[in-house]
Structure formats: C-alpha cells, structure tokens
Amino acid sequence: MRHPLSKFFGGLHLDDHKSESMQQVPRVLPLAKQLIFPLNQHIGLPADPVVSIGDKVLKGQMIARPGGSISAAIHASSSGEVIAIEERPVSHPSGISATCIVIATDDEDTAIDASVLTDYENCEPAMLRDSIRDAGIVGLGGAGFPTFIKLKPTPGKVIETLILNGAECEPYITCDAMLMQTRAEDVLRGADILCQAMQARQCLVGIEDNKPAAIAALQAALQSHQFHHPIEIVSVPTIYPTGGERQLIKVLTGHEISAQRRPLDVGLVCQNVGTAVAVADAVLKGQPLIERLVTVTGSAIKNPGNWVVRLGTPIQHLLAQHAVEANNDIIIGGPMMGFTIDNTQAAIVKTTNCVLIQPPQITKPAIPCIRCAECASVCPAQLLPQQLYWHARAKDFDKIQDYNLFDCIECGCCAHVCPSHIPLVQYYRFAKTEIWDREQEKQKADRARERHEFNLYRQQRKQQEDEERRRKKKELLNRAQGKTVSETDSKKAAIEGALARAKARKDAMTSAPKNIDHLAPEQQRQIDEAEARRHKQKQDKV
Amino acid sequence: MQLSSPFIFARNSVTRMMLWVVLALVPGIIAQIVFFGWGVIINAAIAIATAVLCESLILYLRKRPITSSLLDGSALVTALLLAISLPPLTPWWIPFVGTGFAIIIAKHLYGGLGYNPFNPAMVGYAMLLIAFPKEMTSWLLPMTLSEHPMSFAQLLQYSLHGVLPHTLSLDAITAASPLDLVKTQTRLGEAIPLILQKSSHLFGSLAGIGWQWVNIWFFIGGLVLMARRIITWHIPLAMLTALVVMAGIFYLIDPSMHASPLFHLLSGATMLGAFFIATDPVTAATTVKGRLIYGALIGILLYIIRQWGGYPDAIAFAVLLINTTVPTIDYYTRPRVFGEGQGG
Numbered sequence: 001m002r003h004p005l006s007k008f009f010g011g012l013h014l015d016d017h018k019s020e021s022m023q024q025v026p027r028v029l030p031l032a033k034q035l036i037f038p039l040n041q042h043i044g045l046p047a048d049p050v051v052s053i054g055d056k057v058l059k060g061q062m063i064a065r066p067g068g069s070i071s072a073a074i075h076a077s078s079s080g081e082v083i084a085i086e087e088r089p090v091s092h093p094s095g096i097s098a099t100c101i102v103i104a105t106d107d108e109d110t111a112i113d114a115s116v117l118t119d120y121e122n123c124e125p126a127m128l129r130d131s132i133r134d135a136g137i138v139g140l141g142g143a144g145f146p147t148f149i150k151l152k153p154t155p156g157k158v159i160e161t162l163i164l165n166g167a168e169c170e171p172y173i174t175c176d177a178m179l180m181q182t183r184a185e186d187v188l189r190g191a192d193i194l195c196q197a198m199q200a201r202q203c204l205v206g207i208e209d210n211k212p213a214a215i216a217a218l219q220a221a222l223q224s225h226q227f228h229h230p231i232e233i234v235s236v237p238t239i240y241p242t243g244g245e246r247q248l249i250k251v252l253t254g255h256e257i258s259a260q261r262r263p264l265d266v267g268l269v270c271q272n273v274g275t276a277v278a279v280a281d282a283v284l285k286g287q288p289l290i291e292r293l294v295t296v297t298g299s300a301i302k303n304p305g306n307w308v309v310r311l312g313t314p315i316q317h318l319l320a321q322h323a324v325e326a327n328n329d330i331i332i333g334g335p336m337m338g339f340t341i342d343n344t345q346a347a348i349v350k351t352t353n354c355v356l357i358q359p360p361q362i363t364k365p366a367i368p369c370i371r372c373a374e375c376a377s378v379c380p381a382q383l384l385p386q387q388l389y390w391h392a393r394a395k396d397f398d399k400i401q402d403y404n405l406f407d408c409i410e411c412g413c414c415a416h417v418c419p420s421h422i423p424l425v426q427y428y429r430f431a432k433t434e435i436w437d438r439e440q441e442k443q444k445a446d447r448a449r450e451r452h453e454f455n456l457y458r459q460q461r462k463q464q465e466d467e468e469r470r471r472k473k474k475e476l477l478n479r480a481q482g483k484t485v486s487e488t489d490s491k492k493a494a495i496e497g498a499l500a501r502a503k504a505r506k507d508a509m510t511s512a513p514k515n516i517d518h519l520a521p522e523q524q525r526q527i528d529e530a531e532a533r534r535h536k537q538k539q540d541k542v
Numbered sequence: 543m544q545l546s547s548p549f550i551f552a553r554n555s556v557t558r559m560m561l562w563v564v565l566a567l568v569p570g571i572i573a574q575i576v577f578f579g580w581g582v583i584i585n586a587a588i589a590i591a592t593a594v595l596c597e598s599l600i601l602y603l604r605k606r607p608i609t610s611s612l613l614d615g616s617a618l619v620t621a622l623l624l625a626i627s628l629p630p631l632t633p634w635w636i637p638f639v640g641t642g643f644a645i646i647i648a649k650h651l652y653g654g655l656g657y658n659p660f661n662p663a664m665v666g667y668a669m670l671l672i673a674f675p676k677e678m679t680s681w682l683l684p685m686t687l688s689e690h691p692m693s694f695a696q697l698l699q700y701s702l703h704g705v706l707p708h709t710l711s712l713d714a715i716t717a718a719s720p721l722d723l724v725k726t727q728t729r730l731g732e733a734i735p736l737i738l739q740k741s742s743h744l745f746g747s748l749a750g751i752g753w754q755w756v757n758i759w760f761f762i763g764g765l766v767l768m769a770r771r772i773i774t775w776h777i778p779l780a781m782l783t784a785l786v787v788m789a790g791i792f793y794l795i796d797p798s799m800h801a802s803p804l805f806h807l808l809s810g811a812t813m814l815g816a817f818f819i820a821t822d823p824v825t826a827a828t829t830v831k832g833r834l835i836y837g838a839l840i841g842i843l844l845y846i847i848r849q850w851g852g853y854p855d856a857i858a859f860a861v862l863l864i865n866t867t868v869p870t871i872d873y874y875t876r877p878r879v880f881g882e883g884q885g886g
Contacts, residue, residue: 009880014550093546171550246880258881335550361549367614368656370556373828377774381880386828387872404879412548419554420656426546 006254008247010378011239012413014171014336016210021174021297025182026306029321031109034083035312036347037063037074037101038090042144044070049101055082058112060288063101066133072146072350073136077290077310080105091315091332091346093339100347103312114286120193121228125151128197128283135282136289136350141165141176141243141272142333144351147279150269151198160267162200163252164191164276166207166214167236167243170334173354175293176273178306180207180214183277184221188231190276193283195229198269202230205273206248208238240336241411245270247380259381259407274353294318294348298357300328309348315355316344324357331356336412364421375414375424381407385414385424392427397435405431556655560615562772566763567622567818573759574626577684577752580694581630584701586622589637593621596645604650616655620644623663623818627811627858628670629681631692631716634701636677640666660865661825664858671853679854680716684752690715720750721810722854724801733798750809757813764817776833777826777840778816782807784841792849806845815844815857825865832868832875839864 040046047064057063057076064074084102089095117123117131133148153159164187168176180187191203207215218233236242236251246257248270255266263270274292281287290311297304301322309318315330324330331338333354375385383404391400408428415424574582597617601608621641628637644666652658671678682692692700692715696707706712718726720741727737767773789803806812811819820826820840827836840860847856 012552250880256881258879261881329549331547331549333547336548338547338549340549356549358549364551364555365610367556367610368654370559370616370656370823371826371828372559372823374554374771376828376877382877382882383879384829384876403876407879407881410547416548416550417552417554419556419559421551421555423546425548429546 003252003254005234005236005252006250007237008239008242008250008380009382010380010413011241011247012378012416013238014240014416016238017172017297018174018177018210021172021295021304021306022177022213024305026178026293026308027321029307029309029313029318031078031105031107031310032313032317033105034314035077035080035103035105035310036088036314036345037076037103037312038088038347038349039064039067039074039099039101040090041074041311041349041351042072042138042146044068044072044146046099047071047074049085051082051085051101053082053085056080057082057103058110060112060114060286060290062134062136062288063103066146070146070149072138073134073288074101075136075288075290076103077312078103078105079108079110089343089346091341091349091352095342116286117283120196120283123196125153125197125199128193131283132197132279134288135278137275137278137282138289138350139272140274140278140292140350140353142337142351142353147271147275150271151194153198154264157264158267159198159200159264159269160202161253161269162191162195162198162203163245163249163263163268163270164194164203164205164273165243165245165248165270166205166211166218166273167248168211169208169238169240169243170336170338170354171240172297172356173295173334174297175295175306175353177211177214178295179277179293180211180273181217184214184217185225186277186280187218187273188221188225188227188276189284190278190280191231191271192227192229193279194271194276197279200229200269203232204252205231205233206236206242206252207233208242209235210238240413241380241409244380244409244411246409259404289350292348292350292352294352295354296322296357297354298328298331300324300357300359309352311348311350313348314345315341315348315352318348318355319344319357322357327360329358329360331358336416337410366422367420369418369420369422372419374417374419378413378417380411380413381409383408388431389422389424389427392431395431395434397431397438400431401435405435408432556614556616559772560619562767562770563619563818564615564622566766566772567626567760569763570756570760570814571626573752573756574630577755578630578682579692579697581632581682581697581701582626582628584634584694584698585628585630585632585637586625588634588701589621589625589641590618592638592641593617593645596642597650600646600650600654604654606654611655614655617645617649620649620662620666623814624666626814627663627667629678629716631680631682631697631700632677633704636670636674640670642666643669656824658824659868660862661819661822664819664861667858668862671858679718679722680712681719681722683715683717719810719854720753720805721848724805725848725854728799734801735798750805753810754808757808760813760817764813767817767821773817773821774830774833776830777821777837780834780837781816781820781841781844782812784838785812785845786841788842788845792845800849806848810848810855811857812844815840815861819857820861820864825861825868827868827871827875829872829875829877831877832871835871835875836864836868839867 045068048067049064051057051063058079059076061076062073063076066073080103082101083104087097088100090098120128129148129151137147138144139147166176166180195203205218215233215235222231222233234252241247242251249263249268250256257263278289291308293306294309295306296318301324307318329340331340332352335356338356369386369389371386373386379385387403388400388405405428410425412425418424571582597612598608601611624640624644625637644662648660648662648665649658690710699705723741724737764778768775785806786803789806792800793802820837827833843860843863844856847859
C-alpha cells in the first residue's frame with residue numbers, strides 16, 4: 001500500500017545528542033506562581049481576551065477566543081486570578097514584547113467541567129473539528145498553525161493520507177520521542193481521531209531510525225489496541241532535516257511539493273505527533289491544550305530531561321530546576337533552527353519544544369565566500385545558497401527571488417557546512433523581511449498613488465464641470481443681452497452692426513422685392529396683381 | 543553570541559581545506575624532487591616567501607586583518623601551485639616575479655580571496671611563460687638520466703647567482719620536456735614512434751621518465767582530496783575524460799602524428815591541473831552540471847592547445863580561458879529546485 005522510501009537531496013548527518021535527555025521519564029514541573037499567556041502563540045491573528053483583570057479563572061477555562069478565521073483560543077493552564085493584561089517579554093527571535101494575559105495561580109488547580117466524546121469513530125467530522133478548535137490546538141511541531149483549519153474539507157480536494165510527523169530531526173530535542181515512548185496509544189488515538197475529522201483513508205507515522213524505542217512503543221500500541229483507520233509506523237533514515245514537512249512527505253510518499261503548492265494538492269495532510277496527543281486529550285478527556293512536553297538539555301546543564309510543563313510557565317521557573325548559570329546561551333528550539341532569548345521571564349508557549357542551554361559560543365569571524373558550493377550540496381530545497389548570499393549582500397532582491405529565495409526553509413544546513421563561517425541563514429532572513437517590507441511599502445505606495453490619482457481626477461472633473469457651468473451661464477447671459485460684452489472693439493462693432501441693420505431696414509423698405517428676375521409670365525402676372533392690390537389697400541387706408 | 547541559527551557547525555574551514563590541498567600535493571612534490579632534484583623546493587621557498595610578503599603588503603594597504611587572512615592558507619596554495627609548475631632550474635626572480643604578479647595583480651586587484659575570476663597561480667604562470675619563454679621551457683633532465691646530478695647547494699647557487707658548477711653547461715643538463723619534444727618533432731614531420739625510439743632516454747614505459755610518476759602521485763593526492771570532500775569528482779573526471787576522448791579520436795585517426803591518450807594523461811601538468819588547478823573553487827563553476835561542462839571544456843581546450851597551439855603544455859591557458867565562461871555556465875546550469883516541475 002505504501003510507496004518505497006525515497007530520498008531527498010542534500011541534508012546532513014548530525015550528532016543527535018538525544019540520549020542525554022532520554023535517561024528518565026518526563027518529570028512534572030511544579031506549578032509556577034504566575035502564568036503568562038501571550039495572545040499570539042500561533043500563526044494568524046492574535047486571540048481576543050475574554051477575561052478581565054480581577055476575574056477568577058479555572059484550569060482549562062478559555063481566557064482568549066480566536067481573533068479571526070485563522071487564529072486559536074487560549075486556555076488557563078491552572079486556576080487563579082487574572083492580574084494583568086499587558087505587554088510582557090515573549091520568546092521570539094526579535095526579543096519583542098507582546099500582549100499577555102497574566103494569571104496568579106491559587107495552588108488549587110481547580111479544573112473546569114469537561115465534556116468528552118468517547119465514540120469519536122461515529123462522530124460527525126465537523127463536530128470533531130469544532131472540539132479541536134475549541135481546545136486551542138495548533139501545530140506543536142514548531143510552526144503553530146491552527147490545527148482545525150488543516151482539517152477543514154477543501155472543495156475539490158480529497159485527503160488520502162494523514163502523515164504523522166515523528167521524525168524529530170533536530171539534535172538535542174527529544175520531547176516527541178519521549179511522547180511516543182510514554183504515550184504511544186494516545187499518539188495513535190489522536191491520529192485515528194484526526195483521520196476521522198478529515199475523512200482521511202489512512203495514516204503514515206514517519207519516525208527517524210535513531211528512535212528505536214519510540215518505534216517499538218508505537219508498534220506495540222498498534223498491535224494491542226483497536227483503531228478505526230489503517231495506521232503504519234515507518235522508520236525513516238536519520239538525515240537532518242527529515243522532519244521538515246515537505247522532506248518527510250518526499251521520503252514517505254515520493255511526492256515533491258514545491259513552496260508554491262500544498263501537501264493537500266496531492267491528498268496529504270501533515271501533523272506532528274505532539275498535536276495528535278493534544279487532539280486525543282481534547283476529544284477523549286475534554287482537556288484543552290494547557291500543557292506540553294518540553295526538553296531541557298544542552299551541554300551547559302546537569303541532569304537534562306523532559307518536563308511536563310503547563311503552558312504559560314516562565315522559562316526561568318523551568319531553568320530554576322536545573323540551576324542554570326546566567327552567562328550561558330539559552331536557545332528556544334533546536335541548535336539548527338532555534339533562536340536565542342535574553343529574557344527568561346518569557347513564557348513556555350504552545351510551540352516551545354525545547355530549551356537548549358549551551359556554553360557561550362565564540363562566533364568565528366566570517367571570511368569571504370570561496371565558492372566551494374558545499375552549501376549547495378547540502379541544501380534540501382536544492383537551491384544555490386551561495387548565489388542567494390551574493391544577491392542578499394548586494395540587496396538585489398529581484399535576482400534573489402529568481403534564485404527562489406522563498407523556497408528556503410531556513411534549515412541551516414548551508415551555514416552549518418560553510419568553511420568561511422558565513423551566517424548564510426541570517427542573510428536569507430534579512431532578504432525575506434526586506435522583501436516583505438518592500439512589498440508592504442509598495443502596496444501602501446500603490447494605494448496612496450491610487451488615492452492621489454483619484455484626487456487629481458476629481459479635481460480635474462470639478463474644474464471641467466465648473467468651466468462648463470460658467471460657459472453655459474455666460475451663453476445664457478449673452479443670449480439674454482443679445483450681444484457680446486467687450487470694451488472698444490465690440491462696442492464699435494455693435495454700433496457698426498446697428499448702423500448696418502438700420503440701413504438694411506431702410507433699404508428693405510425702399511428696395512424692390514428680391515427673386516424677381518427670370519420669372520415665368522404667370523408668376524409676373526400674379527405679382528403684378530398682388531402689387532396692385534396692396535397699392536389699392538394702401539390708398540384705401542389713407 | 544551567535545545571532546541567528548544554526549548554532550552548531552561542522553568542523554570545516556577554509557584553512558582546513560587549504561591545508562589538505564597542501565598535504566595532498568606532497569606526494570607529487572616528493573616525486574618531483576626524486577626525478578628533477580631540489581629545484582622545486584627552492585622555487586617553493588621563494589614563492590611562499592614572496593606570497594606572504596605580497597599578501598601582507600596588500601592587506602596592509604587595503605586595511606584588512608593581516609594575520610587572519612594569511613592564515614586562510616590561500617596565498618600558500620597559490621605560491622605552491624605556481625612553484626610546482628615552474629621548471630626546477632630557474633633563476634630566483636622567476637618564482638618571485640610570478641608569485642608577486644599572481645598575488646598582487648590576479649588576486650588582490652580583483653578583490654582578494656573569493657573575488658578573483660582567474661586562477662592566480664595560472665595567471666602568474668602565463669605571465670612568466672609569455673615574458674620569459676626561454677627560462678620557462680628548459681626542464682632539467684630527469685636525475686636518473688643525468689650524468690651530473692646537482693646538489694641542493696649547486697641548485698641554490700644557480701637560482702641566486704645564475705652560476706652553474708664549472709663542469710656543467712646548461713645545454714648538458716636541460717632538455718625539452720617530452721610533451722615539448724613530441725610537438726616540435728611532429729611539426730618537423732617526424733613520426734611519433736621514431737621520436738620515442740630516438741629519445742628513449744626521455745620516454746619511460748608510459749609517458750616520460752619522471753613525468754609519469756609525478757603525474758601518478760598528483761593523481762593519488764587528488765584522490766585524497768576527493769576522499770576528504772575537499773573537491774568533488776566532477777571537474778577532474780570531466781576534464782580527464784574529455785582529454786582522453788580528444789586524444790583517443792586523433793590517435794585512432796593517425797597514431798604517427800598524435801600522441802596516445804595515456805601519454806596525454808601522464809605527461810606535463812595533466813594531473814596537477816585536473817585535481818589541483820581546475821578545481822580551485824573560487825574560479826571554477828559551482829553547479830554540478832556546470833562543473834562537468836567546465837571540466838570537459840578545459841580537457842578539450844587542453845588537447846587543442848597541446849596539439850595545435852604554440853606552447854608545449856596548456857594547463858594554464860586552458861584553465862584561464864575557461865575561467866571566463868564560468869558565470870555563463872553557472873547561470874545556465876542552475877539545478878531544479880525542490881518540487882519544481884512536479885505538476886498535479
């Protein structure tokens with residue numbers, strides 16, 4: 001039933017550093033005093049708060065509803081009181097602040113009443129989708145795209161296969177591996193529900209072969225439990241970035257989906273294993289997305305491992321469990337695609353899969369590119385990173401798009417192998433934001449130009465209308481006066497005209513009637529008769 | 543602190559790549575010493591010293607960091623490649639002028655490392671060949687055949703003062719290279735088998751005593767570079783294949799006037815050119831298809847110049863001329879982007 005495994009171009013064999021954080025089962029992180037919920041933890045519009053300061057909230061209660069059609073709800077992860085809705089530092093590459101709902105926990109951890117759907121196999125897909133939407137579930141693999149949107153049927157598209165992404169290709173991160181190992185049945189149950197929710201025929205779970213324990217656990221769960229859709233566990237070679245959506249799809253199905261197309265175009269939808277567990281929790285337990293597994297690891301800490309963390313927990317609270325020293329680099333995500341943060345007051349959010357603590361790194365100075373093309377040989381998007389770099393440096397943003405900048409998935413393979421230590425990905429990010437900015441500027445400028453042109457048009461039209469009106473008025477006036485008004489010439493002309501008219505009248509009175517040459521004898525006779533009659537009448541009057 | 547991901551890196555650097563190139567040159571250099579004496583070492587010492595001097599001077603004038611740039615090793619490689627290409631018995635100013643020209647004109651006037659469109663070592667070589675043809679075309683007879691092997695001190699004496707030991711004359715110890723000999727004699731209408739017979743003291747079992755071994759050891763060094771992923775197989779394979787095909791065709795047509803493919807493979811600077819010069823990343827094509835085309839064009843041009851051109855060997859001219867085509871080749875051989883052309 002399945003396509004033999006394919007390979008994607010490029011990629012890297014990296015030291016996976018996964019065993020460090022796999023030594024023990026996930027620990028449950030003690031509840032923090034304060035929980036901080038940024039309103040934008042997902043792709044799309046920020047959520048709208050539905051609580052106000054001073055409100056008491058329960059664990060699992062919705063505190064912000066989706067702010068638009070592409071958005072996700074946010075739920076309190078413990079009970080307590082809303083103490084602030086304000087700007088707080090968030091874990092974002094730019095280090096910006098954003099609006100957050102802050103809850104002071106009351107240690108009661110009282111949960112809201114939950115409604116569950118146990119016989120999901122008989123549920124209407126729409127009902128499951130609503131349940132997933134109401135639970136605030138987004139893609140937990142990193143992107144944070146609201147899950148229910150991917151489940152909606154698209155006219156003309158049939159979903160054949162759910163691809164469950166358990167590749168977890170980034171070094172150090174083990175939260176998905178641990179989840180598959182410890183909650184294997186829930187992973188598959190979630191996949192089964194997702195299949196039902198989007199009416200997919202089957203599910204393929206792709207897992208890199210450096211996680212044999214996770215593969216075994218899923219195989220065992222598949223054997224010992226009943227599922228309603230065919231599910232297949234597939235071990236795939238460990239090559240970074242197999243966990244990229246399009247790379248995993250290529251490996252599992254052979255389909256190459258360009259940046260311009262969606263997996264849905266070939267009947268596929270990809271979800272992360274963590275998302276599947278969140279779906280199972282939401283549908284079967286009625287528990288919205290309020291906690292997740294977070295890997296805390298890195299060479300600068302002792303006792304690395306995974307934690308069950310309530311969403312909204314300040315990162316500082318998590319680091320306190322490991323006695324992390326302040327001068328280390330704190331990376332959110334993996335070492336290939338993560339980002340560093342300065343402020344550990346920022347919260348763990350839905351997409352936070354790993355907190356990586358590394359000793360401070362000395363950046364090797366970049367030297368000129370020697371065109372060795374090592375970058376091109378590892379680029380899984382089959383781009384020419386080196387050409388992109390030249391054009392980004394030259395800020396030649398038309399050229400750089402010719403070289404398919406927007407197909408770049410920022411996996412970092414190119415920068416990893418660059419012998420000149422050029423921070424290539426940084427250049428691509430710069431170029432992308434520059435192009436987006438310019439696009440926006442251009443749109444703004446286009447709108448302004450359109451407005452300006454319309455204004456000009458209106459002014460011209462008004463001028464024309466005014467002129468027309470004036471002309472008509474003048475004409476009317478002229479007609480009423482029967483003459484044109486001008487100082488000397490027109491007066492003179494008027495006098496002459498008047499004289500001429502007077503003379504003409506005089507002439508007319510004396511002159512003979514016109515058109516009397518070459519008259520027929522009959523006509524002449526009639527005229528003569530008429531003249532005679534007139535003459536006679538004149539005389540009679542007198 | 544690293545600003546942007548990734549935060550982990552492969553242990554790779556330009557310095558490491560350059561040092562591997564130097565290391566891979568060693569077997570070939572040893573072969574040169576064995577067959578042609580210590581001259582190559584004297585030339586290399588002068589060239590390297592000149593390169594360091596010129597590189598430092600220009601970096602200073604350009605207000606660039608001197609030590610870190612020198613440590614990238616690129617000047618060292620340029621100097622070494624040029625020194626290896628020179629005849630082993632040359633006055634000191636030949637490597638000096640050639641290296642100076644390579645570093646100052648061909649490398650730094652074009653913007654330094656990464657920006658030069660032409661292979662600096664070959665620019666230096668071509669300049670010397672055109673300006674000083676006499677000095678550049680008289681090769682020492684392979685030591686094993688020479689009745690008067692010269693010591694290191696005697697060679698140094700010649701390099702610095704232009705003085706030979708009084709028992710020797712230049713004509714007695716130098717001769718045209720086998721490539722040169724074949725070309726001049728065939729031009730005179732002499733058939734190749736006859737040339738080989740008459741100069742059997744020059745031609746070994748394969749392609750010239752000394753030369754064949756130097757080529758074989760450069761070939762082995764090249765394989766090391768491939769194994770270490772410093773170079774890819776595309777350019778050397780394409781270049782050597784094109785050379786063999788060209789030589790093969792003409793050899794089949796008229797073996798008396800055209801040397802065999804094996805002779806072309808193992809004489810002159812073929813292997814040095816294929817693995818160490820044409821593969822210079824800065825001046826070579828960068829795409830996979832592009833590298834095949836680039837290598838093949840060099841191989842074809844190499845044969846054409848060797849066979850019909852005015853110079854005995856042609857690595858420098860073939861590489862430099864094909865360097866000019868690199869931007870065009872790269873532009874038209876862009877790879878298919880992931881997912882491109884996958885309809886439906």
